[in-house]
Amino acid sequence: MPSPATISRIIQALEPSATMAMAAKAKELKAAGRTVFDLSLGEPDFNTPEHICQAAIDAMNAGHTHYTVASGIPELKQAVVEQYAARHGLDYKPNQVTVANGAKHALHNAFTVLLNPGDEVIIPAPYWVSYAELVKLTGAVPVIIQTRQEDDFRLTPQQFRSAVTDRTKILLLCSPSNPTGSMYTPEQLGELADVAIERDLLVVADEIYERLVYPGHRFASFATVRPGLPERTILVNGVSKTYAMTGWRIGWTLAPAHVAAAMGSLQSQQTSNPCSISQYAAIAAIRGPQECVDEMLAQFTKRRQYVVERIAGIPGLSCAEMAGAFYAFINIREHLGREYGGVRVDDSSQWCLELLAQRGVATVMGSAFGSEGYSRISFATSMADLEAAFDQIAAFVQ
Ligand code: PMP
Ligand code: GLU
Numbered sequence: 368m369p370s371p372a373t374i375s376r377i378i379q380a381l382e383p384s385a386t387m388a389m390a391a392k393a394k395e396l397k398a399a400g401r402t403v404f405d406l407s408l409g410e411p412d413f414n415t416p417e418h419i420c421q422a423a424i425d426a427m428n429a430g431h432t433h434y435t436v437a438s439g440i441p442e443l444k445q446a447v448v449e450q451y452a453a454r455h456g457l458d459y460k461p462n463q464v465t466v467a468n469g470a471k472h473a474l475h476n477a478f479t480v481l482l483n484p485g486d487e488v489i490i491p492a493p494y495w496v497s498y499a500e501l502v503k504l505t506g507a508v509p510v511i512i513q514t515r516q517e518d519d520f521r522l523t524p525q526q527f528r529s530a531v532t533d534r535t536k537i538l539l540l541c542s543p544s545n546p547t548g549s550m551y552t553p554e555q556l557g558e559l560a561d562v563a564i565e566r567d568l569l570v571v572a573d574e575i576y577e578r579l580v581y582p583g584h585r586f587a588s589f590a591t592v593r594p595g596l597p598e599r600t601i602l603v604n605g606v607s608k609t610y611a612m613t614g615w616r617i618g619w620t621l622a623p624a625h626v627a628a629a630m631g632s633l634q635s636q637q638t639s640n641p642c643s644i645s646q647y648a649a650i651a652a653i654r655g656p657q658e659c660v661d662e663m664l665a666q667f668t669k670r671r672q673y674v675v676e677r678i679a680g681i682p683g684l685s686c687a688e689m690a691g692a693f694y695a696f697i698n699i700r701e702h703l704g705r706e707y708g709g710v711r712v713d714d715s716s717q718w719c720l721e722l723l724a725q726r727g728v729a730t731v732m733g734s735a736f737g738s739e740g741y742s743r744i745s746f747a748t749s750m751a752d753l754e755a756a757f758d759q760i761a762a763f764v765q
Contacts, residue, residue, distance in 0.1 A: 377504060385496050385735030389719070393729035404756035406744040407729040409545060409694060411611035413666075415648075416659040419610060422651030423644045431647055435640040438631030439466025439619070443646050446653040447604075447619055455588045457597065459621050465630040466649075468641045470575050470605040470618030473630075475501045477571055477601045477620055478537075480629040482507035486536040488571075491522035492737035493696060495545045495573070499737065502539075510535070511737050516698060519687045520547040524558040531562070537569045540589060543576040543691025546736045546743040548671075550580065550690035553587035560593040571601045575618070576692040578609040578660055581668055584690040590621075598623055608692075609660055610652040615645040667693050670746040670753060677757040681764060693747040696733065700740040702764045715742055726759040 389407035397403045426432075438444075444461035451457045467473035474497070482488070484506030490498050492511045499509040512530050514520045527538065538559065543550040551559070563570050572589035580586045590600045605618030620630065634640070674695050678684050683701035699718055706712070707721050715732040719742055722728050733741025746753060 377506070380503065382500055382735075384500075386731050389723075389729050389731050392723065396723070396727070401727055403723075403727045403729060404748075404752045404759065405729045406746070406748060406753075406756055407731050409608075409692075409745040409747060410613040411608065411663060411693075411747045412749060413611040413663055415610060415612050415615070416652075416655075418655050419612065419648050419651045422655070423648040426644050426647030431643050433643060435643050435646065436631075437635035437638075437640050438627070439464065439641065440643075440646050443650050443653075446650050447621070450653050451588075451602075451621060455591050457588065457590055457621075459597065460624070462624050463597075463621050463627050464619055465622065465627045465634070466617065466619045466641050466646060467630075467634065468618070468638055469607060469616040470573070470603050471497055471501075472616075472638070473603050473605065473618040473620045474498070474571070474573065475504070476630040476633055477603070477622070477626070478502055478505050478507065480626060480633055481569065481601075482536060485534060487532060487534045488537045488539055489527065489530050489535060490539045490737075491520075491526075493520060493544075493546050493733065493741065494539070494737050495541055496731075496735050498539055498541075507536070508534075513738065516685070516687050519549040520544065520696070521549060521551055521555060522559065524562050527559055527562045528566075531566050531568070535566070535568060537571055538563055539571045539573070541573040542589070543580060543586070544694075545576065545692055546694045546731075546733075546741075547687055547696040548689025548692045548694050549687050550584055550586065553585070553592050556587060556589050557592040560589070560596060563599060564593065564595075567599075569599050569601065570596075571603065573603040575604055575608055577604065579664060579667060579693060580691040581671060581689065586691065597621075601626065606649050606652050611663065612645075612648070612652065615642070615648055617641055617645045617649040667747070670748075670750060671695075673750065673753060674744070674746045674757075677753075677761075681757075681761050683764065684760075693745055695744050695746065696736070696738075697730075697742050697744060698740060699733075699742050699764075703740065707763065715739055718742060722760065722763055726763045728756045728759045728763075 444464040602621040
């Protein structure tokens with residue numbers, strides 16, 4: 368007899384987040400007294416800028432400590448819409464915005480209101496760890512398409528077209544990409560949009576790293592690259608990465624109004640509103656001075672340069688050019704199939720676990736992103752930690 372507490376089939380099949388798991392392992396080792404250089408979790412190491420924290424204090428003092436509209440306060444929706452108009456020339460209305468408890472929740476909302484069991488979602492790999500699992504939670508099927516390092520991990524229109532079936536509903540794009548840092552040019556996005564239009568598909572475009580783009584690269588929002596795209600696009604964004612606000616849990620979607628309304632109803636039954644205080648802080652982030660974003664980007668730019676040089680300096684390691692975000696997806700294939708300190712290491716998971724156990728460097732296995740033979744590092748960490756971590760990585764593989 369199965370126990371009445373048997374976990375549902377859908378949750379039994381759910382993989383826990385590998386990024387969160389590696390970060391927890393690193394913290395555990397640290398608490399036990401080990402020196403650990405943690406390059407696992409993608410979150411800015413900076414504190415949330417002072418003026419944003421002050422806005423949260425002001426919100427509390429003004430009594431904004433109650434339930435709000437489930438889909439977010441009108442002032443925040445208005446701020447989001449104005450930001451998209453100013454940055455991208457997009458003409459969204461506040462009723463197309465749904466504010467959620469972080470972009471991860473926003474993605475889950477979008478999949479939940481759009482997908483039926485058996486629908487297919489095309490996900491180019493390597494992909495951020497949560498995409499495939501969030502799709503599976505709805506009973507829909509993630510269709511994983513491997514991209515190539517030689518193509519800077521970008522899905523080609525040919526690959527997209529040949530993956531479409533009569534069950535395909537959504538193409539999921541992440542640009543700039545977690546975990547590779549690669550970004551589509553407006554022209555490349557346009558070619559993918561042509562296929563989406565021709566086959567009448569929706570596109571979920573995760574643009575959470577849009578402000579973290581390095582000199583020499585230009586970001587374009589997917590919704591802008593062909594006329595009419597806002598009707599078939601769900602844009603995902605938030606304050607976590609841009610303003611070092613991962614703990615505040617505010618993300619959002621911009622979507623056709625009926626999709627936004629459905630997400631609002633879902634939230635009204637599921638979480639109610641995202642934290643009222645965080646919503647006021649997010650308004651201050653969006654409407655306030657933006658120098659803090661430039662300052663953080665300047666730091667990330669220095670670290671990216673350093674990381675590129677260190678990877679190039681270690682024989683057998685390589686990565687694609689990072690146009691944005693704060694990750695390097697390091698090709699470790701030449702270093703698999705051998706022993707490390709007497710332990711045989713054949714895949715990326717074993718490699719990452721041994722690197723942590725033997726050298727105290729926490730990274731995330733490529734397999735968690737759907738691409739074996741790689742290890743992801745986040746360089747949203749101090750330069751001192753990056754230097755020490757790369758010294759350890761170099762010693763580990765030599
Ligand atoms: N999308 C991508 C590509 C991410 O890397 C993250 C990182 N957590 C998220 C969404 C979710 O962000 P949030 O903290 O707002 O949930
Ligand atoms: N998105 C970050 C990462 O990929 C944070 C952790 C998570 O939400 O997965 O590391």
